[in-house]
Amino acid sequence: MNTRTILSLALAVTLLLVTAGTAARAAEVPTVGSPAPDFTLKSQENKTVNLHDFKGKWVVLYFYPKDMTPGCTIEAHNFQADQDKYTKMNAAIVGVSVDPVDSHVEFCTKENLTFKLLSDADHKVVNMYGSTQTMGKIGEVAARNTFIVDPKGVIRKEFIKVDPTPHSKEVLAALADLQK
Secondary structure (H helix, E strand, O other): OOHHHHHHHHHHHHHHHHHHHHHHHHOOOOOOOOEOOOOEEEEOOOOEEEHHHHOOOEEEEEEOOOOOOHHHHHHHHHHHHOHHHHHHOOEEEEEEEOOOHHHHHHHHHHHOOOOEEEEOOOOHHHHHOOOEEEEHHHEEEEOOOEEEEOOOOEEEEEEOOOOOOOHHHHHHHHHHHHOO
16 A cells, blocks of 8 residues: 555544544433533424523423324324323423424424424534434434423433333323422
């Protein structure tokens, strides 16, 4: 091998290591007991929403792959069906996906969803929460993860790779335990 080839290979290996390190950092899920990373995103109402807007309330921050897909619709319907129970527990439900605001508007209208759905089209928040996955031709989407954030902004429980059907009941049970 000549010097140019060796240098090219060394550069390629360095780039791979740097990229892998960045991907590993992006994939880290915040730990229970740590402050929930704050963010600012647009809701289906095209209003700016910050996580710190919910101080004093419990927050069920759930990440989901894609509006109007079967699993995401089931999960959203179950959260909506249990909305009154969450309200009684001083908890807000906040969904996040990489779909644009227009998609959230359509999803909420079609499925009669009243809680906030936030658009993370830049993938910044899904990366901050280590909640990304790749779905074939669609590319990078949010992974189905949920975080319960206490009224002071601290993560108290996390659910990774959840099953959408029983999930709302699991979250309600965990929230009840945390509030004891």
